[in-house]
Structures are given as structure tokens and as C-alpha cells.
Amino acid sequence: MTTRDLIKKLKDRFGEKINKSSIPVSDMVLLEIDRKDAVEISKYIFHDLAARFVIAAGTDYRERANCYLVDYVFSLAVDHLFLTIRQTIPPDDLWIHAITGEANIPAANWAEREIQDLLGIKLKNHPDPRKLVLSDDWPSDLHPLRRDVPLDIHPPSEPENAVKLKEPPGGSSVVPIGPFFPVLEEPAYFRLFVEGETVVGGDYRGFYSHRGVEKIADSQLNYNQVPFLAERICGI
Amino acid sequence: MDYSIGEIVALCSFNIILVLLLSPLLEGIIRKLVALVHSRIGPPLYQPYIDILKLLGKEEIVSSDNFFFRYSGVLALAAILSTAVIIPIGARPPLGNAGEIIVFVYLITLSAIMVMMSGITSESPFGIVGAAREMMMVLVVEPVIIIALITAAVKARSMTFGDIMAYHLSHGTSISMVIVAIALFLAIVAQLARLPFDIVEADQEIMEGPFIEQSGAKLALFKWSFYAKELIFASIFVSIFVPWPYKGNFIVDFIITLVKIVILLLIVGVVHVVNPRLRIDQAIRYFGILIFVSLIGLAFALVGS
Amino acid sequence: MHSTGYCQAVEKAADIEVPARARFIRTIILELERVQSHLLWLGIAGHIIGFDTVLMQAWRIREPVMWLCEKITGNRKLLGMNIVGGVRRDIPKEMHPELMEVLDKVEKETKKVLDAVVTDTTLLMRCENVGILKNEDAIAYSLLGPTSRGSGVALDIRVDHPYAAYKEVGCEVVVETGADIWSRLLVRLKETVESIRIIKDSLAMMPKGEIVADMSDPIPPGKVGLSSVEAPRGETHHFVITGEDCRPYRWKARAPTFQNLQGIPLMVAGETIADVPIALGSIDPCFSCTERLETVDVKSGKIKIYSKAELYKLSRSKTFKR
Numbered sequence: 076m077t078t079r080d081l082i083k084k085l086k087d088r089f090g091e092k093i094n095k096s097s098i099p100v101s102d103m104v105l106l107e108i109d110r111k112d113a114v115e116i117s118k119y120i121f122h123d124l125a126a127r128f129v130i131a132a133g134t135d136y137r138e139r140a141n142c143y144l145v146d147y148v149f150s151l152a153v154d155h156l157f158l159t160i161r162q163t164i165p166p167d168d169l170w171i172h173a174i175t176g177e178a179n180i181p182a183a184n185w186a187e188r189e190i191q192d193l194l195g196i197k198l199k200n201h202p203d204p205r206k207l208v209l210s211d212d213w214p215s216d217l218h219p220l221r222r223d224v225p226l227d228i229h230p231p232s233e234p235e236n237a238v239k240l241k242e243p244p245g246g247s248s249v250v251p252i253g254p255f256f257p258v259l260e261e262p263a264y265f266r267l268f269v270e271g272e273t274v275v276g277g278d279y280r281g282f283y284s285h286r287g288v289e290k291i292a293d294s295q296l297n298y299n300q301v302p303f304l305a306e307r308i309c310g311i
Numbered sequence: 312m313d314y315s316i317g318e319i320v321a322l323c324s325f326n327i328i329l330v331l332l333l334s335p336l337l338e339g340i341i342r343k344l345v346a347l348v349h350s351r352i353g354p355p356l357y358q359p360y361i362d363i364l365k366l367l368g369k370e371e372i373v374s375s376d377n378f379f380f381r382y383s384g385v386l387a388l389a390a391i392l393s394t395a396v397i398i399p400i401g402a403r404p405p406l407g408n409a410g411e412i413i414v415f416v417y418l419i420t421l422s423a424i425m426v427m428m429s430g431i432t433s434e435s436p437f438g439i440v441g442a443a444r445e446m447m448m449v450l451v452v453e454p455v456i457i458i459a460l461i462t463a464a465v466k467a468r469s470m471t472f473g474d475i476m477a478y479h480l481s482h483g484t485s486i487s488m489v490i491v492a493i494a495l496f497l498a499i500v501a502q503l504a505r506l507p508f509d510i511v512e513a514d515q516e517i518m519e520g521p522f523i524e525q526s527g528a529k530l531a532l533f534k535w536s537f538y539a540k541e542l543i544f545a546s547i548f549v550s551i552f553v554p555w556p557y558k559g560n561f562i563v564d565f566i567i568t569l570v571k572i573v574i575l576l577l578i579v580g581v582v583h584v585v586n587p588r589l590r591i592d593q594a595i596r597y598f599g600i601l602i603f604v605s606l607i608g609l610a611f612a613l614v615g616s
Numbered sequence: 617m618h619s620t621g622y623c624q625a626v627e628k629a630a631d632i633e634v635p636a637r638a639r640f641i642r643t644i645i646l647e648l649e650r651v652q653s654h655l656l657w658l659g660i661a662g663h664i665i666g667f668d669t670v671l672m673q674a675w676r677i678r679e680p681v682m683w684l685c686e687k688i689t690g691n692r693k694l695l696g697m698n699i700v701g702g703v704r705r706d707i708p709k710e711m712h713p714e715l716m717e718v719l720d721k722v723e724k725e726t727k728k729v730l731d732a733v734v735t736d737t738t739l740l741m742r743c744e745n746v747g748i749l750k751n752e753d754a755i756a757y758s759l760l761g762p763t764s765r766g767s768g769v770a771l772d773i774r775v776d777h778p779y780a781a782y783k784e785v786g787c788e789v790v791v792e793t794g795a796d797i798w799s800r801l802l803v804r805l806k807e808t809v810e811s812i813r814i815i816k817d818s819l820a821m822m823p824k825g826e827i828v829a830d831m832s833d834p835i836p837p838g839k840v841g842l843s844s845v846e847a848p849r850g851e852t853h854h855f856v857i858t859g860e861d862c863r864p865y866r867w868k869a870r871a872p873t874f875q876n877l878q879g880i881p882l883m884v885a886g887e888t889i890a891d892v893p894i895a896l897g898s899i900d901p902c903f904s905c906t907e908r909l910e911t912v913d914v915k916s917g918k919i920k921i922y923s924k925a926e927l928y929k930l931s932r933s934k935t936f937k938r
Contacts, residue, residue: 099840100628102777127771128758129844132855132868139838139865148842148855152776157842182758185878186870250436250889259660261903265880265892272440272591272888277881281903292867293859298626298835301864302619302698305854308869309618309847310693311656311902349672440889506666507738510890587738588666590890 076154078104089116103157110145110162110171117147118178120158126151131186133194135222137166143196145171147183164196173201193220208282211237219290226287226294241278243268254283322405323396330395334538335359337545340573341580348584359538363531371527374435379428384525384532387425391539394418397472398543399550401565404472411470412460415547416453419502422536423449426511429533430521441520444591445511451598452501458605459495462487462612463551472550480554490608492552494601499544500582501598504537507586508594545572545579617646618869619698621845621854624779626700629841629858632829636781638702640822643781645689645697646845647811647818651722652681653848654808657900658729661801664897665742670733677725680718687711700835702828712819723812730805743798747883747895750795759879760872761850762807763899766792766799773846785817797898804900834862849873849900873902 076084081104082096092115095107108116120126126149134144143164150157162171171190175183177200188207191198195218198204209219212234217224243249253264262283268276288308292301339356346353373380397410404410423445430442464470466487467478479488501508511520522533549571558564589597620642627634634642655678662670682692688707689695697703707715733739754764764771772789774782790806792799835858842855850872859865876899883895 100842103628103840103842105840127755129851130853130855130868130870132866134857134866146855148853150776150844152771155777157777157844159840159842181756182875182878185874248436250440252892256903259897259901259903263901263903265896267884267889267892269889272443272890274884274887274889274892277884279877279880281877284903289867289869293864296864297862298700298864301867302623302700303696305618305622305869306694306696306698308871309902311653345668349669350676351672509666584669586667587662587670587736587742589738590742590888592888593741 076151076156078102078156081151081154081156081158088119092116102155103159105159105161107161107163110164113147113160113162114172114174114177116160117174117180120149120160121178121180124151126158128180128182129157131183131190133190133196133220135194135220138222142166143169143194145190145196147174169195170197170199173198173204176200176202192218194218195221206236206238208285210285219287226290238280240266240280241276244276246270247275254280319405326395326400326405327392329400330392330539330542331535334535334542335363337541337573337576338538341576341583344577344580345584348581363535366531366534367528369527371529374524375432377432379425380432380524381529383425383429383432384529384536387422388532388536388539390418390422390425391536391543394543395539398547399472399476400542400546401561401568403476408471408473410472412464412472413470415472416457416460419456420449420453422540426521426533429525433521433524435523437523438521441511441523445521447591447595448501448508448511451595451602452498454602455494455498455598455605456502458602458609459491459498462491462605462609465609465612476550476554479551480557484552485611487608487611488552490611491605492548494605494608495548495552497601498598499548500579501594502544503541503579505579505583507589509588510591510594541576542572545575549575617649617845617847617852618854618871620646620780621843621852622856622867622869623698623700624843624845625841625854625856626835626858626864627841628843629839629856630835632701632831634702634829635826636823637706637825638827638829639781640818641703641707641827642698643785643818644707644815645695646780647815648681648685650811650848651808651815652678652685653900654804655681655726657804657848658733658801661894661897664894665739667739674729677722677729680722684715684718687715699828701831702826704828706827707819707822715819716816719812719816723809726805726808726812730809733805734802740798742894743796743801744794745796746887746891747797747898748795749879749883753879753882757879757882758875759850760875761846761848761900762800762803763850763876763879765790765803767795768793771851773844773851777844779843779845781818784821785814787814797894800898837865847872849902850876871902873899877901
């Protein structure tokens with residue numbers, strides 16, 4: 076299936092719901108849709124087309140078009156194509172339907188929570204809408220990836236915003252592994268619920284060592300400086 | 312054989328000082344062997360001495376006011392040193408016929424219980440998991456040790472170390488002794504917390520287990536008790552199961568025993584270095600089989616071979 | 617590999633064609649990173665289950681690979697080879713014989729380790745049927761890399777969305793169906809051998825030419841580009857919207873561990889505590905990759921970022937000085 080075939084197939088299925096389609100890159104199809112149709116279209120792509128969910132990217136596009144963008148990227152491996160669904164969000168009414176729960180795509184869980192934390196776009200019907208990425212005492216109304224938040228801001232500390240980790244089910248006890256993870260010696264907190272020696276559940280709190288890589292890149296760096304920053308994302 | 316009080320005291324002191332001072336060196340030898348297999352240079356042979364000295368001087372951070380938390384290290388080392396005066400190291404046991412295998416097993420179990428108490432009173436979930444693992448290991452490893460020693464005792468028709476050693480010296484080995492020797496060797500590997508059985512203080516999994524909250528001098532004493540255990544167990548094994556050659560001269564016998572102890576510990580080191588760690592349930596099953604094997608050895612001994 | 621992903625995303629957005637020689641050099645660099653990452657993982661996996669001998673030997677074999685990286689780029693780990701439009705350094709023909717010699721040695725030693733590890737029964741006992749990840753779960757949660765390839769999902773970006781020189785050099789996808797830690801270990805070890813083959817072939821097939829494209833035209837703003845790269849741990853994905861002033865407007869980087877960590881509850885449920893570290897280690901987690909997002913100026917001291925001392929304190933709930 077080529078890019079044109081893919082566009083035709085989706086247009087045949089969804090007709091009006093696709094506002095605009097384009098092929099910005101030779102192996103990617105970009106569809107612009109309304110947020111009310113996002114769940115239905117994502118469900119079709121993930122389940123019926125058997126595409127793989129890649130990422131969800133939120134962008135503060137207010138400087139350009141006075142809106143926020145939320146892009147979902149899917150991969151169609153058999154055809155070697157990427158398919159991006161773009162929703163435009165008006166800045167005074169920030170919410171999206173969370174495809175994690177409504178379209179039954181568990182893969183999108185963290186990606187959508189990240190958008191909520193960093194851009195302040197509320198998720199509707201997400202199975203676990205807790206804070207994921209920001210630190211425990213980060214102010215609740217400050218969303219760092221918005222363009223109007225400066226890079227060197229010093230936010231006040233609001234410890235009451237700490238994430239509530241799940242409680243163990245009856246009869247089991249908690250074995251915490253972390254926040255100093257013993258083997259890899261990196262900060263990560265796995266809260267295991269155990270009965271005897273068997274694990275029956277757990278919770279995870281991570282993101283202790285954020286470095287603001289994406290914010291630095293879009294505030295200060297030019298194209299050729301970013302690869303050096305990109306490399307330092309992974310030190311192992 | 313009657314010995315004077317002076318000789319008894321001298322031999323007791325000799326054994327205790329030997330265990331205290333020599334055991335870190337044996338540990339250093341094992342570490343050097345492990346390093347060789349890892350293709351690296353490894354620490355100097357006197358490294359465990361430096362470790363203990365450093366720990367003795369470090370600040371102690373206490374997480375619980377419990378009596379056992381504070382003194383389990385002392386009691387563990389004391390138990391092991393008490394065994395030093397009832398077992399033979401190169402010569403006859405210092406306390407002669409007062410030292411018998413039942414007392415030995417009690418003292419060893421006491422030190423294991425001290426490890427458990429340290430874990431339980433540490434107020435850390437890892438400590439409690441570690442203590443639980445130690446308890447399970449004790450339940451399956453001690454029977455093997457007991458059965459092996461009883462087999463040796465059955466053959467010698469006496470429960471004291473001195474008589475057992477003398478009997479096997481004169482009568483050579485036999486099928487039952489060979490069988491339980493193998494079982495006892497593996498039990499020793501577990502007692503010394505060596506791979507594949509270092510489940511109790513698996514640092515990567517449960518962060519040192521029962522010892523997670525021990526620090527400073529308390530931790531030094533625990534470590535010392537483990538080094539001492541190496542010498543004690545190796546000495547037991549060598550004296551009972553491989554007591555030849557025996558020359559009658561104190562110095563010569565002592566040196567021969569030391570050589571045998573070093574060889575045994577090197578074999579323990581080799582087992583340590585070619586194996587990963589077993590899970591607790593796998594280890595329990597393993598020792599279940601070993602208990603069975605050592606019972607077979609005991610059966611052989613009871614029918615006369 | 618993050619730098620490759622980013623550069624490729626910008627190149628796609630701006631429609632820049634990267635010269636062939638640069639593509640081959642990028643392939644070599646990516647595969648070198650894969651070899652050293654998998655050998656490092658093997659050591660860490662051994663360390664987690666207490667098998668320090670595997671740790672020491674795997675890392676000893678890995679040293680020549682680090683030497684190769686240093687020979688080519690001047691750095692052992694953060695190689696600094698990619699820029700938008702191509703690569704920064706060439707691999708001249710005079711270097712090739714030396715590189716091939718070292719690669720042959722690494723390949724021999726890796727195969728020896730592969731044979732030794734595969735026949736070890738205690739290792740098998742610890743890794744088999746532990747950390748099971750079912751095929752359907754791997755697909756539903758979009759898990760990546762060797763984690764999902766060990767569960768029978770034939771997902772490999774080098775074949776699904778070919779980039780750099782993979783179309784020319786070819787790449788065999790290693791898939792196991794055991795769905796446990798042992799399968800992931802086998803996938804990684806076999807991939808290491810395959811990577812060395814790819815490096816050797818790339819060195820042989822590298823065409824002559826420029827190593828960086830002609831970048832005299834400015835990059836137009838408002839364009840979208842994205843690129844996936846098969847990193848050792850899975851797919852890294854970079855999404856770029858170009859901006860004014862020769863700067864990106866938005867750059868989103870998603871590392872594979874971000875996705876793979878979400879699959880941990882499935883792999884750990886029902887296992888004993890002793891198996892949790894190795895189950896976690898089997899996805900080869902790179903926490904620093906996962907957490908590259910957000911927070912600001914560390915130097916101010918006002919932001920609550922857990923320092924190492926505070927992390928130690930947190931992990932022991934009650935501590936008071938004597």
C-alpha cells in the first residue's frame with residue numbers, strides 16, 4: 076500500500092471526518108482531524124489496520140496558528156509507512172479524549188500522561204491520569220513545555236502535589252525497590268506488593284532525573300547543536 | 312591423654328587467635344582466585360584485613376534500638392570463636408573430649424540465628440526478606456551437616472571430635488564417608504554464603520538482606536564471623552574426612568592442615584566463580600536431594616561400611 | 617543513535633538527501649553502538665543474577681569495541697559523529713584493515729561467550745520461564761526491541777522503515793518465541809553476531825564520495841519530519857517541526873525504555889522478588905533515556921531534584937543517628 080492508497084482507504088472509511096490529508100515526507104501520511112473523532116479513527120488504525128502505536132507528541136503552536144497540536148504517530152510496518160493523526164486544540168478549551176482507555180490502546184498510556192503534565196491538555200477518560208513526569212512538588216498550574224514558560228524559571232515548591240502511589244491489596248505487604256535502584260544504581264522507584272515472596276502487583280514512580288532536553292532544544296539550540304545534546308540523552 | 316591446664320589454655324588461645332587472624336587471609340586467597348578467573352588482577356591478599364579495619368573505624372548509623380540489632384554481630388562472632396576451641400585445627404581439639412558435634416552444631420546455628428535477628432530487627436523490608444531466606448537455608452543446610460557429622464561419629468562410635476579424628480586417622484576412608492563428604496562440601500559452600508548459594512545476602516536483589524542496616528563496627532564483626540566460619544568449616548572437613556598424612560609433630564601437622572584447608576577453600580572458590588545464584592526455592596530443592604544423599608551415606612555407615 | 621534519529625527527522629522535513637558514504641558510515645556507527653550495548657547488557661544481566669564471571673568476561677570482550685569507537689571518532693561512548701546532512705568524520709581506507717582485524721577478534725570471542733552461556737544450566741534455571749511477556753501483550757502495549765522480539769513479534773525498524781544503509785547491506789531480524797528472559801538473552805547475543813557482520817559488510821561496500829550534503833539552502837520553517845531508529849533497546853523515535861532562524865520549533869524524542877517500562881507489570885506479576893531485578897534488567901532499561909524530559913535549571917537549588925544523598929535517605933525509611 077502506498078501513501079496515496081492509504082489516504083484513499085481512510086477517506087473511504089471516514090469521509091468527512093478527515094479535515095485535511097497531506098504527504099509531507101515520502102513515507103508519512105499526515106491527517107488532520109477533529110478531536111471528537113480521534114477515538115474512533117485511532118481505534119480503527121490500531122485494531123483494524125494492525126498498526127503499531129509509536130508516540131504522541133504535543134506542541135504549543137500558539138505562536139504560529141494560535142492552537143495546540145496533538146499528534147499521534149502510528150507505524151504500518153508491512154507497508155513501511157508512518158501515519159500521523161493531528162488534532163488541533165483551541166488554547167482556551169484544552170482537552171482531548173484519551174485513546175488509551177476509550178480506543179483500548181494501552182500503548183498510549185504514558186505518552187498521553189506526558190502531554191497532560193507538560194502542556195496542560197486535560198485527558199478525558201484516561202484510566203490513570205496521575206502526574207507522571209513532573210516532580211512531586213511541582214506547581215500544579217505550571218506546564219513547562221509551553222512556549223511562554225522560560226527555560227530558566229525557578230518554580231516554587233508545592234509538596235502537596237505529590238503523586239499518590241497505589242496501596243497494596245489486602246493481605247500483601249510492600250517491598251520497595253528504589254528510589255535508589257540497587258542493581259543499576261539509577262533512581263527509579265518500584266513499589267512491589269508481595270505476598271511472601273510472590274509479587275502480586277505494583278506501582279512505579281520514575282522520572283527523577285529530568286534534564287529538560289526538549290525544552291533546551293527548542294529554546295536555545297540551532298539545528299546542528301541538537302545532535303550533540305541528543306547523544307547525551309543516553310549515556311549507556 | 313591428660314593435658315595440663317596450662318597446655319589447654321595455650322591451645323585454646325592459639326586456636327582463637329589463629330581463627331581471628333588467619334581467616335581474613337584465607338578470604339583474600341579466595342578473592343584472588345576469583346579475580347584470576349575473571350581475567351583481572353584482583354585485590355591484594357591482605358584486602359580483607361583492610362576492610363575490617365576500615366569498618367571498625369567508621370561511623371555507625373543505627374536504625375533500631377533493639378538489643379539484638381546492636382549485639383547480633385558480637386554474638387555471631389562469639390559463637391564462631393567458641394567453636395574454635397572445640398574443633399581440631401591441625402592438632403587435637405583444645406578442650407579435648409569436651410567438644411562434641413552436637414555443641415558444634417548448636418553454636419553454628421546460634422550464629423545463623425544472629426544473622427536472622429539482625430535482619431528482623433533492622434526495620435527494613437529487605438532485612439525481613441533476608442532473614443526469611445536465612446531461615447529457609449538453615450532448615451535445609453543444617454540437616455546435611457548434622458547427618459554428615461553423625462555418620463562420622465557412628466563410624467568412630469563417639470561424638471567427640473578428638474575421637475572421630477583419631478578413628479578416621481587409623482581406619483582410612485569408606486563409602487559412607489565419601490558420600491557424606493560430597494554432601495558436606497556443598498553444605499559448606501552454602502554455609503559460607505558462596506555462589507550458587509549466596510541467596511541470603513544477594514546484594515543485587517535485596518540489597519545485602521539481613522545486613523542492610525548494619526554499619527561500622529557491627530558490620531565488621533559480622534564479616535569477621537563469616538571469614539572465621541571459612542576457617543572453621545574447612546578445618547572440620549579436613550580433619551575428619553581427609554586427616555592424612557599425620558606426622559605426630561605439632562608444627563608439621565599444623566602446616567599440612569593449613570595446606571589442606573587452603574586447597575579446600577580454593578575448590579570452594581572455583582565452585583563460587585563458575586555458577587550464578589540459585590533462587591531460594593531452587594536451593595531448597597537442591598538441598599532436599601542432598602539430605603537424601605547424606606541419609607544414604609548414614610545408612611551405609613550403620614551397616615558397617 | 618539519538619543523534620542519528622534527530623538528524624534523519626530534520627533531513628526528512630527539509631528534504632535533504634544524505635550522500636551514500638555518509639549513510640554507510642552512520643550504519644557502521646549505529647551497529648558499533650549496538651554491539652557494545654548488548655555486551656554491556658550481558659554483563660549486567662550476569663551481575664544481577666550473581667554471576668560476576670559473565671560480567672567480567674563480557675566487559676573484557678567489549679573493550680576492543682570501545683577501542684574501535686575511539687579509533688574512528690575519538691570518543692568511547694558519546695561519539696559526536698552526526699550532523700544534519702551527514703557525518704562529521706570519515707573512515708579512510710587506510711583504517712579498514714586494522715578495523716577488520718579487531719572486528720574478527722571480537723566476533724570470535726563473542727561466539728565463544730555465546731556458546732558458554734547457552735550451555736550453562738544454572739543460568740538457564742534462573743532465566744527460563746521467568747518474566748513472561750505474552751505475544752498479545754507485546755503488541756497491545758507496543759513494546760519494542762529485543763523485549764518484543766523475544767516474544768515472537770518480528771519488529772525491527774531496520775527492516776520495517778529502512779534508514780541509513782540498511783537497504784543495501786541487509787539485516788536479518790532475530791526472533792525467538794520463548795517469551796521469557798532467556799529468549800531475550802538469545803535475541804541479543806545473536807543480534808550481536810549479526811551486527812558484526814553488518815559492520816564488516818558496510819566497510820567493504822562503502823562507496824566513495826562526500827560525507828555531508830550541500831547545506832547552502834536554509835531549512836524552511838513549519839515543516840514536519842519524523843524518523844525511527846532501531847537502537848539496541850528498541851525503537852527510538854524523533855519528531856521534529858522546523859522553525860525560524862535555523863532552529864527547531866519542536867523536537868520530541870521518545871526512547872524505547874519509555875515504552876518498555878510500561879510492560880514491566882505484566883512481566884513481573886506472579887514472580888518472586890528474587891526474579892524482579894532480572895525481569896527488569898531483561899528489558900535493558902535506560903532510565904536516563906526515559907527521563908530526558910523536563911525540569912529546568914538545576915543550579916538554582918530550588919527545584920526539588922532528588923540528590924544521591926536524599927535518595928539513600930528515602931530508601932531507608934527510618935534512620936536516626938546514635
